[in-house]
Amino acid sequence: MEEAKGEEVTLFGFWSSPFVHRVTWALNIKKIKYKYVEEDLCNKSDLLLEHNPVYKKVPVLVYNGKAIAESLIILEFIEETWKENSIMPQDPYEKAIARFWATAAGDGLWQFFITEGKEREEALASVINNFELLEKELIGKNFFGGDRIGYLDISVGWISYGVPIFEEITEFKIITEEKFPLLHAWMEAFSSSEFVKDTLPPREKLSERYRKVREAIIQKKN
């Protein structure tokens, strides 16, 4: 029975995409068996283009022949389809807060990473402002979801391995134990969680990829 169920769920992804990782983590927490298809983003498969004609991007989840795109939308779909091991808060207000931070938490981080000088300073100020507020969401909790990993942890989870790489490449530490003790602890707890630790892309390979992307963007500007 479980074998058959596994065939019904397919995830189209790419090894370095933080959006794909969100879906992987949710599928792991929900203990859903699925088939994974690694896409070559320079040569996208016909199936991917058929399943996501609007954006032509990963991740795409296909369940019983129906395709769902956009990672946060996939997370809500997974929550609503597989009822056990819930990842969404039950309370409507907490849901609203989680949905808000799912998109707001990362604001400015990419800008910080790919810019220099005054632009970078402005992006950094915005990131710090966000993190100061985000830190408060962790007061009295191990995870944003409380005792267990939830929707918001999954949505911002990429921060736990992405920010250290950004910090290394830009030679600037944003999330220090001193300034953001709760976020700092959360990063460690999240990335070492049983649902996450074996899914993280090889650090060197990911770091190299981000380094190259950043160089290309900065060069193009100058």
Add this chain to the structure above:
Amino acid sequence: MAGSGTSDVKLLGAWASPYVVRARIALNLKEVQYEFLEEQFGTKSELLLKSNPIYKKIPVLIHDEKPVCESMIIVQYIDDVWINSGPALMPADAYDRALQRFWTVYVDDKFVPSLFGIMRSPTEEAKAEAKEQALASLQLLEEAFGKISKGKPFFGGDTIGYLDIALGSFLGWMKAFEEMNGFKLLDDTKTPLLCAWADNFCNNEVVGAVIPETAKLVELAKVMQARYKSAPPAN
């Protein structure tokens, strides 16, 4: 007694903002009594800055002193809280819900920027390009309507739902731009389903009460355009 008095629910907003219209339609459909606190154009109140420190934008719903930000998050919240009042704004089926959310994200990411690009574009060329993109988006939304509505008047079926609210709240501005520029965005030949949908949406009593008048939006647009023209070019 739950819901007694209007001070339980406040909405920070402005009459012309389509994002605020989204929240108001949802509140009205759910028959929620609320206090509308109008922000003055060009300024931000202390309450707004305190309630939405990240984006400092309207709408903000304040329910029992707790702020909820981002228009479609507010709509979803209203649907979750006032679950026993008025129609369900989201369908029951998980895949149908995903479709409503997907096309709502599309409206916000692709359609709205091109729509307002028509007003903000500094050159005729840029304006034409924005218009083409807006039309292309509407074509996709027309196809989506065909699949999602299943022959019913709204994206939500028999009643106005999440995606209807997301897109429909922009109809006031769409009509304003059509009038100002002398072209059609919704067209009987290219987007017949959306034309019928737009009529049904705007004729709804609850909607009619909060969609801003086209003439007033045209007036406001002219003021805003003058500001864009006189502002130094963005680097």
